[in-house]
Amino acid sequence: MNVLLIEDDDRVISFLDRGLRAEGFGVTLATTGAAAERLSYGGTIKKQADIAYAHDQGVTLFAFDSATELEKLAAAAPGARVFCRILMEGDGADWPLSRKFGCEPEMARDLLLQAGDIGLEPYGVSFHVGSQQTDPEQWDIAIGRTAMLFTALNEAGIELRLVNLGGGFPARYRKDVPDLDAYSSAIMSAMTRHFGNRLPALICEPGRGLVGDAGVIQSEVVLVSRKAYDDEVRWVYLDAGKFGGLPETMDEAIQYRLRTPHDGGPTGPVVLAGPTCDEVDVLYEQAGYELPLDLAVGDKVEILAAGAYTATYASIGFNGIPPLKEYYI
Ligand SMILES: Cc1ncc(COP(=O)(O)O)c(C=O)c1O
Numbered sequence: 540m541n542v543l544l545i546e547d548d549d550r551v552i553s554f555l556d557r558g559l560r561a562e563g564f565g566v567t568l569a570t571t572g573a574a575a576e577r578l579s580y581g582g583t584i585k586k587q588a589d590i591a592y593a594h595d596q597g598v599t600l601f602a603f604d605s606a607t608e609l610e611k612l613a614a615a616a617p618g619a620r621v622f623c624r625i626l627m628e629g630d631g632a633d634w635p636l637s638r639k640f641g642c643e644p645e646m647a648r649d650l651l652l653q654a655g656d657i658g659l660e661p662y663g664v665s666f667h668v669g670s671q672q673t674d675p676e677q678w679d680i681a682i683g684r685t686a687m688l689f690t691a692l693n694e695a696g697i698e699l700r701l702v703n704l705g706g707g708f709p710a711r712y713r714k715d716v717p718d719l720d721a722y723s724s725a726i727m728s729a730m731t732r733h734f735g736n737r738l739p740a741l742i743c744e745p746g747r748g749l750v751g752d753a754g755v756i757q758s759e760v761v762l763v764s765r766k767a768y769d770d771e772v773r774w775v776y777l778d779a780g781k782f783g784g785l786p787e788t789m790d791e792a793i794q795y796r797l798r799t800p801h802d803g804g805p806t807g808p809v810v811l812a813g814p815t816c817d818e819v820d821v822l823y824e825q826a827g828y829e830l831p832l833d834l835a836v837g838d839k840v841e842i843l844a845a846g847a848y849t850a851t852y853a854s855i856g857f858n859g860i861p862p863l864k865e866y867y868i
Contacts, residue, residue, distance in 0.1 A: 574597070575593075575596045575597030575598050576597050576598070576599055578593075578598050578600070579598075579600045579601075579602070579703070579742060579744075580593050580598050580600065580601045580602065581602045581665070581703070581744060582602065583602050583603055583604040583605070583608060583624055583640050583641075584608070585601075585608070585611065587611040587614060587615045588615075590611055590612060590615040590616050591615040591616070593616070594615060594616035594619065598616075598619075599616075599618075599619050599620055600619065600620045600621075600622070600662065600701075601616060601619050601620070601621050601622075602621070602622055602623075602624055602665055602703075603621055603622075603623060603624070603650070603654075604623060604624040604625075604640060604641050604642045604647075604650075605642065605650070606650060606653070609621070609650055609653060609654055609657070609659070610657070612654075612659055613654075613657040613658055613659055616659075617658050617659075618658060618659070618660065619659055619660065620659075620660045620662035620663075620701075621651075621654050621659045621660065621661060621662055622662050622663035622664055622665050622701055622703055623642070623647040623650055623651050623654075623663075623664055623665070624640055624641040624642070624647075624664075624665045624666060624667070624703075625641050625642065625643070625644050625647050625664060625665070625666050625681075625684060625685065625688070626638075626640075626641035626642060626643060626666075627641065627666050627667060627668050627669065627677070627680075627681055628669075629668070629669030630669070630674070630677060631668075631669065631672055631673055631674030631676075631677050632668065632669025632670055632671055632672045632673070632677075632707065633669075633670070633671035633673065633709075633712075633792050633793060634669065634670035634671045634787060634792055634793060635669040635670070636667050636669055636670060637669060640667065641666065641667075644684050644687065644688050644691075647664065647688055648688060648691045648692065648695075651664075651688075651692055651697065651699070652692070652695055652697065655697060661692065661697050661699060662699060662700055662701050663699050663700055663701025663702060663703060663739065663740075664685045664688050664689070664699065664701075664702055664703070665702070665703030665704075665705060665742075666681040666684075666685065666703070666704070666705055667705035667706060667707060668680075668681055668705060668707045669707055670706060670707055670746070670747055671707075671709045671710065671712070671716075671747060671792075671793065672707035672708070672709060673709060673714070673716055673717070675717055675721050675722045675724075675725035675726070676725055677707070678704065678707075678722070678725055678726045678729050679725065679728075679729040679732070681704075682702070682704075682726070682729040682730060682732075682733050682734075683729070683733050685702055685733070686733035686734055689734070689739070699739065700739050700740055701739055701740045701741075701742065702730075702739050702740070702741055702742075703741075703742045703743070703744065704726060704741060704742065704743040704744075705743065705744055706743070706744045706745050706746045706747065706748070707748075708722055708743075708745045708747065708748025708749070709747065709748055709751075710747050710748060710751025710752050710844045710846070710847060711751075711752055711796075711844055712793060712794050712795055712796060712844055713794040713795070713796055713826075714794070719748070746847055746848075747847040747848065749847075750846040750847050751844050751845075751846050751847035752844045752846060753846040754844070754845040754846025754847070754849060754850075755841050755842065755843055755845060756779050756784060756785075756841070756842040756845040756849060757839055757841055757842075758777040758778055758779040758839070758840050758841070758842055759777065759778045759837065759838070759839055759840070760775060760776070760777060760834060760835065760836050760837060760838045760839075760840060761776045761777065761778050761814050761836065762774070762775075762776040762836060763775050763776075763834060763835060763836060764776075771807065771808060772807075772808045772809065772810055773807065773808075773809050773810075773830075773834075774809070774810045774812060775809045775810070775811050775812070775830060775834065775840075776812050776813070776814055777811065777812070777813060777814065777822075777840055778813075778814050779813065779814075779842065780812065780813010780814055780815055780820040780822065781813050781815075781817075781819060781820045781821075781822065782813065782815055782817070782820060782853075783813060783814075783815075783853050784845070784849040784850060784852060784853035785813065785822060785842070785845075785849065786848075786852050787848050787849075787852075788822040788823065791822075791823050791824070791825055791826045793848075794823065794826050795842045795843060795844060795845060796842075796843040796844060797828070797830065797840055797841065797842060797843065798840070798841040798843060799830060799831055799834055799838060799839075799840050799841075800838055800839065801831035801832075801833040801834055801838070802831065804831045804832065804833050805831065805832050806829040806830055806831050806832060807829060807830070807832050808827070808828070808829055809823075809828050809829065809830045810823065810824045810828075811823045811828055811830075
């Protein structure tokens with residue numbers, strides 16, 4: 540059986556105490572208890588009916604990155620405050636979010652101007668420097684672009700008020716990462732460098748950095764095998780895989796730390812794989828994982844720092860989107 544345990548981590552427990560499901564971005568509106576007027580609807584790809592629902596509930600702050608999304612907002616959330624997400628390259632991030640979201644600053648300028656013309660309040664700019672961002676200086680680049688956009692809007696007579704710094708703060712996987720202070724000082728010095736003493740309001744949306752370190756997936760070894768008699772490399776098959784909570788092992792991007800009952804003993808190279816019949820369900824082949832030679836079927840392998848983007852990805856309803864219905868006809 541593989542299960543996700545959330546350890547007694549103050550940051551997470553304080554969220555859970557408030558009824559929040561604090562995994563990555565998967566905070567469920569209905570259960571938060573947070574006042575709707577304090578929420579930001581941060582997705583840039585929304586159905587118009589969902590915008591209308593959120594607006595009816597009292598949400599007044601929405602993200603967008605395209606003209607069509609802006610039209611939906613104007614129709615379903617008239618008068619709402621809107622912020623435009625700009626593209627970032629995701630350099631320095633182990634899990635970049637570089638192509639799917641955001642638009643070029645030049646387009647953002649035009650869209651924010653257009654927002655004012657169609658009954659919305661152009662309110663700010665957002666970005667995401669990429670998830671598991673290991674370089675705090677990436678915020679300097681993003682904040683510099685944002686400040687230029689503020690200036691361009693100001694020249695057109697619009698005063699923006701909000702910078703949404705996104706997420707990106709890292710969990711501690713196999714590689715060491717800078718501590719949170721390094722991020723906050725890089726961000727605040729970038730803000731003062733680019734905005735002087737006219738600082739706008741700031742929002743940040745930590746996901747992984749908030750809850751990643753708090754989770755442990757308890758998995759079990761299903762099989763240890765070799766592909767040839769003289770193979771040095773063992774294949775270790777766990778009962779947790781790419782389809783069971785570990786999709787971020789795609790391209791071996793997120794490399795979890797592992798704990799076994801035989802830690803401290805002699806180790807050898809392994810390929811680590813999930814249990815399903817799919818060829819892509821291999822977790823790590825190139826990343827140089829070694830596990831104890833004593834590891835055997837039935838042993839528990841703990842996958843550490845697995846509190847973010849695991850259970851939500853494995854669950855039905857990721858991001859609140861319902862699963863496929865099946866009809867037999
Ligand atoms: C808009 C937005 N903000 C914040 C986050 C959280 O990012 P992270 O887990 O890197 O902190 C995400 C994650 O996808 C996101 O899409």
